[in-house]
Amino acid sequence: MSATALSILAAVLGFIAVAGFGFALAGQSPSQARAAKRTQAILGREPRDAKARRATGATQDQRRKQILQSLKEQDRQQRKASLSIGARLQQAGLSINVRTFWLISAGLGVSVFLLILMAGQAAYVALGLAFAAGLGLPRWVVAMMAARRTKKFVEAFPDAMDIIVRGIKSGLPVNDSLRIIGAEAPEPLASEFRSLTENTGMGVSIDQAIDRMYERMPAQEVRFFGIVLAIQQKTGGNLAEALGNLSTVIRARKLMREKIKALSGEAVASAFIIGSLPPAVVVMITIMAPEYMAPLFTDVRGRIILLGGALLMGLGIWVMRRMIRMKI
Known part of the structure; x- marks a missing residue:
């Protein structure tokens, strides 16, 4: 074979080798091309889908927050309305109106005030007990009846x-x-x-x-x-x-609720004993040695001590009640 033919054959083989190498690097079969197109399409849509999902999630979170806020507002308004005297009377199942309730409270307060004055106590003691009896006692009775109902x-x-x-x-x-x-x-x-x-x-x-x-x-x-x-x-x-x-x-x-009541029974009993022990001791000593306890009731300093002790006892009972109360 001549040199010219060898040169032409070498050139053809080289061209085929280069073309095959290039096709191997860049060429794709039809199935591969379709797969590449699908991949590109998916990759192209991902950001838009992600944005849509983020927008939907943000909208749902916003709606959820609005619903929770509206529910909290409704609950606050309903609680405020349920604490009124008229609502308490309805909850207790009483047929009297608010005006009658306040008239009964005022009559009770005046009666207690006159009875304490007739018992020989000071005016400010009678005023304090009348205030407690006229304003606190009827509301406490109505609240207890409402809770029971x-x-x-x-x-x-x-x-x-x-x-x-x-x-x-x-x-x-x-x-x-x-x-x-x-x-x-x-x-x-x-x-x-x-x-x-x-x-x-x-x-x-x-x-x-x-x-x-x-x-x-x-x-x-x-x-x-x-x-x-x-x-x-x-x-x-x-x-x-x-x-x-x-x-x-x-x-x-x-x-x-019953399980919690059973588990907290010991704490309730302890709170009752601790709360009732000081008044019981005062009553027992007054019966056994009235001259010993007389200064607490006749002297101004003794009355101030009794008032301070009553306030502290009330605060302690309130704290213990809050500690043992559990809402479900």
Whole structure:
């Protein structure tokens, strides 16, 4: 073979080698090209998807914060409203109005003031006891009656949820189940559900009717009941199952409350003994040696000591009560 032919053959082989090397580096099969295009498309869309997800997450967080803020505001307003005298009277189940309550309080205060003066005590002692009897005692009695009535309501509330669940499963409307509770449940559950059905019968929405029930009966179980009904009205779903779960939760809360009461029984007994021991000792010494305790009641310095001791004892009892109280 001539030199010219060898040169041409070498050039062709070199061209083929260079072309093959370049194709190996840059060339792609059709499937690889499609995969590369998909990869590029995915890579190109990732920032936009990430931005969209971040925007959605930020919107959801903002809505969640707004909902929590509105719930806190509603809870604050409802608590403020439930602390008024009119709300306390409704919670206690009393039919008197606020004006009658204040008249009774004023009459009690004046009566205590006159009785203390007739007993020979100083005017400022009579004034202090009259202030406590006229302003503190009636409010304390009403608050105690309201707490007792609320406790009875909460204890019977899971049975009411069971009645509604059984009524829905048997095909009864919710309003008919509520009427059954108002007719057959014990007090104060029956009267509250009768008021609820009367309000809904007058055209009031179920949300507003339950809000009114919460004003008369400020228990968290009532709020849970209203939330379940509101969610079911807006989104749908199995109301019987939701109320059954609510009944289970309320019973679990009651069980937890009883456990806490049992565990804190020793602390409650200790607080009662510590709080009642000083007044009991004072009474016993006064009975056994009245001349020894007389300066505490007749001398100004003794009265100041008694007043200071009473204030400190009240503060200590309040602190112990706050320490042993647990909210669920």
